[in-house]
Amino acid sequence: MPMSSLPAAILSHMTAINNVPPPPLHSIPNLKKSKHINYGQLNALCHIRGQHSRSMSNILSAHDTFMKQYPKVFLHQKPRLPKLFKQEEQRELNEGKEESQHQQPDDSNNIAVHVQRAHGGHILYRPKRATEKFEEFLAILKKLPIHRTPYEHKTVWKFLKTIPDLTFQLNDKHLKTLSKTVFSETWLKGSTVVANDGFYVILKGLARPQTNVYKNLIEGSDSPDSFIPQSFHSFIWSEEFKNSTLAEMYLPSYDSMLSKWSTFGTLEVIPQIESETQMFSVVTEDDCEILKIPAKGYAKIKEEKIKLENMQKLKLIRMCPYYEEWPTLSIYELIALLKWKKFPPGHVIVESGNIISFVGYINSGCCNIYRSIIGFVKLRSNKVKRSQKLVYMGKLKEKESFGEISVLLQVPFTCTIITKKEVEMAVIEDKDLFVA
16 A cells, blocks of 8 residues: 655654664763862761751751851952052153153253262152142142142141241141141232231242341240241341341341242231231232231131140149049139149159249159158167168159148148159149239
8 A cells, every 4th residue: 555755754764763873972071160169068068967857956956057067168269469560650750751851951060960870869850740749739729728638738738848937936736737727829010918917938929028027936935036037038027126236137138039938927916006007018029929827827726725735734633632622713723824844754853841842733654752761870880870861652643733732831841752754744833823
């Protein structure tokens, strides 16, 4: 019986498949082990006893063990920090080379360059970088202090530390505070700058002083030496000083000019009546950029300093045993008379039999108390010699006071007080106490 075409096609296809040889065998590819898995811990984790137990306690115990061991399956690699490359230094050197190529200054008469070359060092002649920093400084001063960033405040502070007339009389802490109040002013040629209300530093241009007697920037010294300037670039008016012999020695000529980094003015707040009669002024010979430090800004610094000192003195007296119950107003009367003093180790503050000249409140350090005793020493010749010795009786520690009875009643001290280490104390001198 003949077959239809479809079954015949299926039959021929099956016959063809049977005659085809099987494909060649291939090995199973090896699995790559992960670098982040500890397979030993993983194997131990899979064979924890009690996982398939029917007892609930065994299952819970196996679960706790599993959870404790599970984090150990993963390997934690220590993070590698990238290497630091001195790209900034290389960039600066490259900039220096480019600048030297574009603008090579005539350094034939520059001794610093020759000394640098003789020692085998690089020539650090980078006027462009110094100019860029100064221009950045000027741009910062144009901003209001409240709008400046911490980096900009630090930049201003660094520049203030390079001005001798400021660093000579102000410490770094005060300069840092003042740097947050300074700003610059632009004055056109021919303008008169009256410096009654602050201290001024010329940043650009030239100016001619109209008043030419130097005075100390801040009060605190009445000696004539305090009127001698650090440089002849600081000028203010003092009629009394102008007529003195010392003025003739230090008065600059009227032809002297104030240039870049020259200073004039004062940090003292001058009363209104006095400022109307005495004018500290200069006339600009060019268009000038002038930095101004307001005198009121420095006055606030002094007020804050006094407040902090008074709080420290109040706390010191309050902690002394005999003053714990004193009213605050009475303690403030003492604070007005207190002065800070430091004594080196081994300093005799008062000897037995003497009246002490001050009342002391120990802020730091300690003092030893000795009693002077007269005794007799037996010699080899069976004779007796009279001898005076200091016998240790006790110690005065921090936040303790002494001298009140001796000063108020004018009675001699019965013991000798000697500092054991450096001692800082607040003292009230007897002359101030009796006047008060």
